[in-house]
Amino acid sequence: MTFRGTLLFAGGVLASLGLGWIAFPHAIYTSRQQPVEFSHKIHTGSAGMQCEDCHALREDGSYVGIPPLEQCAGCHTEPTGQTAAEKNFIEKYVTPNREPPWLVNARQPENVWFSHTPHVRLAKLTCARCHGDQGTLDKPRVYQEDRISGYSRDIWGKPVANVKGPTQTGMKMDDCIECHRAAGLEHSCLDCHK
Amino acid sequence: METNRRDLLKLAGGAAVGIVFTPVPWRLITDAALWSENWPGTPQPAHGPLTARYTNCSLCPAGCAVRARCISNRPIGMAGVAGHPLSQGALCALGLAGHQAPYHPDRLKPASASAAPVAQAIAKGGVAVLDLRPGRTASWTYRRAMAAVKGLYVTAPQPLPFAYNLSAARTVLSIGAPLIDGWGTPGNVLRARAGFHLIQADSVESRSASLADTWLRINPGSEPALALGLAQILLQRKPKAVPAGMAEAAAQMTPARTADATALSEKEILDLADALFQNGPSVVVAGEAAPEAAALNALLGGWGQAVVARQEAPVPESWKTAAPATELASVPDGSIHTLLIDESAPGDYIPWGVIAKKLARGSSSVIVFSWSGTGYARHANLALPTAVFPEALDDLPAPADSPAAAFRLSAPLVEPPAGVVNPVEVIAKAAGIDASAALRERADAIHKTARGNLFRYADGVSTPVKDLKPEDFWNALNEGGCWIDTAQAGAPPLPKWVPSASAAGGADLAVTIVERRFAGAPGSPLMSKVYKESNLQLGPNRAALNPATAAGLGLADGARAALTTAAGSCEIEVILDPAVSPGALEVAAGPEVLDICGAFARAKVVRA
Numbered sequence: 001m002t003f004r005g006t007l008l009f010a011g012g013v014l015a016s017l018g019l020g021w022i023a024f025p026h027a028i029y030t031s032r033q034q035p036v037e038f039s040h041k042i043h044t045g046s047a048g049m050q051c052e053d054c055h056a057l058r059e060d061g062s063y064v065g066i067p068p069l070e071q072c073a074g075c076h077t078e079p080t081g082q083t084a085a086e087k088n089f090i091e092k093y094v095t096p097n098r099e100p101p102w103l104v105n106a107r108q109p110e111n112v113w114f115s116h117t118p119h120v121r122l123a124k125l126t127c128a129r130c131h132g133d134q135g136t137l138d139k140p141r142v143y144q145e146d147r148i149s150g151y152s153r154d155i156w157g158k159p160v161a162n163v164k165g166p167t168q169t170g171m172k173m174d175d176c177i178e179c180h181r182a183a184g185l186e187h188s189c190l191d192c193h194k
Numbered sequence: 195m196e197t198n199r200r201d202l203l204k205l206a207g208g209a210a211v212g213i214v215f216t217p218v219p220w221r222l223i224t225d226a227a228l229w230s231e232n233w234p235g236t237p238q239p240a241h242g243p244l245t246a247r248y249t250n251c252s253l254c255p256a257g258c259a260v261r262a263r264c265i266s267n268r269p270i271g272m273a274g275v276a277g278h279p280l281s282q283g284a285l286c287a288l289g290l291a292g293h294q295a296p297y298h299p300d301r302l303k304p305a306s307a308s309a310a311p312v313a314q315a316i317a318k319g320g321v322a323v324l325d326l327r328p329g330r331t332a333s334w335t336y337r338r339a340m341a342a343v344k345g346l347y348v349t350a351p352q353p354l355p356f357a358y359n360l361s362a363a364r365t366v367l368s369i370g371a372p373l374i375d376g377w378g379t380p381g382n383v384l385r386a387r388a389g390f391h392l393i394q395a396d397s398v399e400s401r402s403a404s405l406a407d408t409w410l411r412i413n414p415g416s417e418p419a420l421a422l423g424l425a426q427i428l429l430q431r432k433p434k435a436v437p438a439g440m441a442e443a444a445a446q447m448t449p450a451r452t453a454d455a456t457a458l459s460e461k462e463i464l465d466l467a468d469a470l471f472q473n474g475p476s477v478v479v480a481g482e483a484a485p486e487a488a489a490l491n492a493l494l495g496g497w498g499q500a501v502v503a504r505q506e507a508p509v510p511e512s513w514k515t516a517a518p519a520t521e522l523a524s525v526p527d528g529s530i531h532t533l534l535i536d537e538s539a540p541g542d543y544i545p546w547g548v549i550a551k552k553l554a555r556g557s558s559s560v561i562v563f564s565w566s567g568t569g570y571a572r573h574a575n576l577a578l579p580t581a582v583f584p585e586a587l588d589d590l591p592a593p594a595d596s597p598a599a600a601f602r603l604s605a606p607l608v609e610p611p612a613g614v615v616n617p618v619e620v621i622a623k624a625a626g627i628d629a630s631a632a633l634r635e636r637a638d639a640i641h642k643t644a645r646g647n648l649f650r651y652a653d654g655v656s657t658p659v660k661d662l663k664p665e666d667f668w669n670a671l672n673e674g675g676c677w678i679d680t681a682q683a684g685a686p687p688l689p690k691w692v693p694s695a696s697a698a699g700g701a702d703l704a705v706t707i708v709e710r711r712f713a714g715a716p717g718s719p720l721m722s723k724v725y726k727e728s729n730l731q732l733g734p735n736r737a738a739l740n741p742a743t744a745a746g747l748g749l750a751d752g753a754r755a756a757l758t759t760a761a762g763s764c765e766i767e768v769i770l771d772p773a774v775s776p777g778a779l780e781v782a783a784g785p786e787v788l789d790i791c792g793a794f795a796r797a798k799v800v801r802a
Contacts, residue, residue, distance in 0.1 A: 005204050012208020020216020028221065062244055110238055111231070149228035156228065194271070 030147050034140040035100040036093065037085035041138040051127045051135055063116035069099050103143035105154040106131065106171055113194045123183070130170045242266030248275065248651035248674025250590055251289040252539060252583045252604035255327055256379040257590030258285050259651055259676065262293065262607050269293040269584060269607045274381060275651045279678055280596055284381025295582045296608065300568045302579035304613025311576055312534065312561055313624040320531030320554070322346035323621060326541040328519060329591030331636050332618045334509055336536070337516035339625035347517045348525055350544050354484045354689050357504040359597045360386035363477040363496070365470055367393045367424075368402060370417045370481040375401040377479070378595030386595075391473065393466065395420055395456075397775050398706050410466070412456040414704030414777040415796065418693075420463075421478070421486030423452025427467040428493040436489045437691035475500050485691045498685025505599035505683050506591060510639045527551045530558060536617045537564035537571070538580035539588055546573055546789040547761030563617035572785060580617060581610035589633060599679040601640055603633065603671045634668060641667045646679040702796035703743070703779040705759070707787065732782035735764065737799070738771040739779055747799055754802040757781065762790040765802060 043049045054067040073094050079086050093100050108114055119125045127135060134141070144153035155171050170179070173192075180186045213219060232238075247262045247269070259275035272292050274285040315321055321343065323336040328349045340347040360366065360383060371377055373392065374384075394406035397414040412420055425436065426444040436444070449460040456463070470476040476494045480487030491501045522544065531554045550573070553560070562574035571577035580586065584607035592600035622629035640646070644660040648667060651674040659667060659677065671677070732738060737757060739749065749755055751770040756763050757779075764786040774780050779797060781787050791797065 005201075008201050008204040009208035009211075012205040012210075013212035014208075015205075016209040016212030016218075017216060020213055020218040024216065024218050024221075028225075109228075109231075146225060146228075148222070148225035150232060151228065 028147060029144040029153055031142045031144050032103055034103055034143060036089045036102075036140075038089075038140050039085070039138050040135050040140075044135050055127070057117060057120065061115070061117040066102050066104065069093060069097065073097075103145075103152075105141065105143060105152045107152060108155055108171075109151060111193055113192055130175070132170070240266040240268055246652070247607055249584060249605045249607055250602040250674065250676070251285070251292050252586065252588050252590060253288055253292055253295065254286075254376070255541060255590070256281070256286075256593050257602055257604070258289050258379060258381065259602075259674065260285065260289065260292065260584075261651065262584070264607070267607075275654075275674075277654045278381070278651070278676070279649055279656075280382055280593065280600060280676065281379050282381035282385045284384060286380045292583055293607070295565075296585055296611075298566065298582070300566050301582065302565060302567045302571060302577060304579050304611050309578055309615050309620045309624075311559075312578075312620050315532035315534070315559060315561065316343050316345070316621075316624045318532065319344070320529075322348050322525070322530045322533050322552075324348045324350075324522065324533060324535045324549070326350050326535070326537060326544075327539040328352065329506055330539065331509075331589045331632050332536070332539070333519075334513050334516060334636075335618050335622050335627075335629040335632050337519065338513060338627055338629070339621050340517040341515060342625045342627050345517070345625075346525065346530070347519055348522050349519050350541055351521055351523060354488060355504040356488065356501050356594070356686055357592065357597045357683065358477060358479060358595050359500045359502070360477065360595055361389060362500040363390045363475050365393070365473040365476040366390045367395065367466070367470060367476065367478045367490075368406070368480070369395045369421055369478065369487060370397070371402070371479045372400060372481070373402045373479055374405045377402075379593045382593075382595050390477075391469070393469065397704050397778050398780070400706070410458055410462065411775065412458060414775060415702075416456040417480065418486055419447060419452055419455035420458070421480065421490055422447040423449060423456070423463055424467050424470070425486065425489055425493060426452075427464065428471065428490065431467075431471060432493070434493050435688075436492065437485065437688050439693075440486070440489055440691040443691075443693065470494055477501060485689045488689050489691065492688060497688075501686075502597045502683035503686035504592070504594070505597075505679060505681075507599045507601040507636065507677070507679070508639045508643050510635050522548065522552065525552045528554050530554060532558065533560045534617075534621060535560065535562045535564075535570050535574075537562055537566070537569050538582070538586065538617055540569065543569070543788050543792065545759070545761035545792045545795075546570065547759075548792070563615065563620070565614075568785065578615045578617070578620070579613065581606070581614050584608060585610035585614075586616075587633070589636070596678075597683055598646075598681070599683075601636070601671070601677040602675070605672050605674060637668050637671055638664055640677055645681055646677055649676045649678065651675065702798050703739075703777060705791050705795040705797045706778060706780045707783045707791060707795075732769070732780065734782055734784040735766050735786060736769050737766045737779055737781040738769045738774045739799070740774045740776045741770045741772055743774075743776050743778075744768060744770055747801070749799065749801055755799050756802050757787075757790070758798045758800065759790045759795050761792070761795075764790055766799070768799070 044051070054071060056064050058064060076090060076094055079090050092098070145151070146153065146156060149156060176192065177186065242265050245264050245267065247264050247267070249260050249262065250257045251260050258281035259278040261273045261275050262269040263271040263273070270293070272285060272290050274281060274283040276283040322345055323340055325333050325336055325347065327333070337347045339345070358378070366373070373394070374387070377383065392406040393408045393410060394400070394403045395410040395412050395417070396403045397412055399409065403409040422444045425440065426447045427449065429436070429441060429444060449463050452463050453460045471494070474494060475496050477496050477500045478487040478490040478494070491497050530552050533549070533553060559575040560570070560573060561576045561578065562570045563578050563580050564571045565580050565582035567577070583604060586604065587606050588604045590602045590604060592598065618629060641659055641662070641664045646659050647656040648659055648662060648670055649656045650670055662670070744750070749768045751768065753768045755766055755768050757766045766781065779799060781791065
């Protein structure tokens, strides 16, 4: 191969490496804003609330997930502040009684069976252990979704090229396996994929 | 400098090599795999709260308790109910997949077919209802309906009216009965199995034979001879009353004669009698030789203890004037003008040839209520689609391994599709009787006795019925409760004994129907080829014979032959297999075979 040919070949290699390691990790995800600029920081800080005040386990052990609008409306029937986010929330959702279409970072695929009860009540895991520092954020994280698989960035795929999300969460299958293995609880695939 | 095609190829080659060393292809492969899981048309469970609902499986007469895991009230998984007194927390493979039954590919599609011909047929007279699973409340409704229109209520040949308490036994002798695979309630039998020594006398290595402690390989058709031989030994040791005629017949069956008939040695027969006599309580369960087995149970002292009269849950007094049950065999040939078959709750398949004989020639019609198109619907003039578990509301009588009466509802977990009919409603309406609240009336009749306990599935608590209000009792039954009687069942009368003889002749081959594991066409052409040409699995209309048996019949491997039973005939291809017992015939289950072979069938095989 001539020098020119070698140069072109090397150029092709370098272009692919650049594309694959720099552009692709960003391009694979699409980003969307949450419908409400919800501040966990205010609620767990000045409002003095705990995680389980809204994200509770029901009496039967099932998990309530994101609280319904009815629960938010308990305090937010009228604006409790002057911010644009508060105004938007009241006008768009509370007044017309419409559930905000939350984008759930933690939603697992259909083939995953997960119960909060044993993790919270038996293993005594804190919310932050899997969900990261959500409880201290002033704004909700941008929801990032894999363009092809359709899954949230938080629940599928290792960090590509070490490009991590805004916070490193522990809700991917590898994280589950790692924690179960450390606790000596790794039994079989059917534990989660029933 | 000009850029030519070769330059572009070099650049592309470099890019192709480079891309392999990036995450791109590997991530795209996994992402594409995940994407394919969510293609349009892929069923997705609904989102919603996860709940547990309880019912009883009605796919077979055992009626095991079911805990259904539901999302948004739709069942997505089935499991047994821990601590259940009848099913002991277990569920068979069919029950575990029971929530998929509504999507069965052979299901009759709800159509525009009208149930009006049922009323017209009943009005014409000469009508009979064939009930494949008697003892249900629906059965009583059919009996009441037939009493109202002077019709006939017909049942499949029923096992003798005994119930067995296997947990009280230390030794169980099964003479050809499928004790471990489908005889009683799977969980109850398997739980009791740990406490008894199982001896299976069988002509083929059935699943029960494989799982028995001892398998005695006997000649096909020699089950009654073995029972009589054992009776002769036991009568000599401890004389007791046996049904008329049986003692004389048993006296003829010396150990030597029994050994000749069964192919066991005299020592094996004497050892078997010793095992039953010394390691009691012993119970004998039989498929074909049921009267002889009943006498053996009486001789072994289990009569009234481990073997009791089979009990039925109480019914309202007003129902007792209903038409009596007539066994199909007792119905005169050619006497039924219109036959209504309720196949929505199937029991053992009766060969169609047996049923067809009872129909009036030329002018008869058959109306089948069924959820499946592969059964009697193939022979019907009109097939009406019904609901299937877990869509249908029905009740379940006590199984053969429950010494006490029981009453359970198979409460629906999902709505049936539009267009299906309820056979009970249709027949009752056509006969002019009101049976809309029959289940509730029966529940009230049970409650009125103030007997027994109600076992609630949700909390596993048993409550005496006398402590419950009628409404609470009914509601609990609808939430998957089970009523079990506390009244002690007594010893049943010994059945009449008649010498056992096969319908098609004593010298005929004993037929074993083998389930075809590859029921549909396998997806791979390679598998199709292996499947079709290897005979590793018996294909449709193929029958396996021992080479010695085939030689005696003048049949070679691959020969075409006619398989003839008392119910009809079909053409088969003969396969030689040394693993098949001499004198036995293994044939793959299929519509033609089922139409002529029932349980314990005997058949002739003649070269075509």
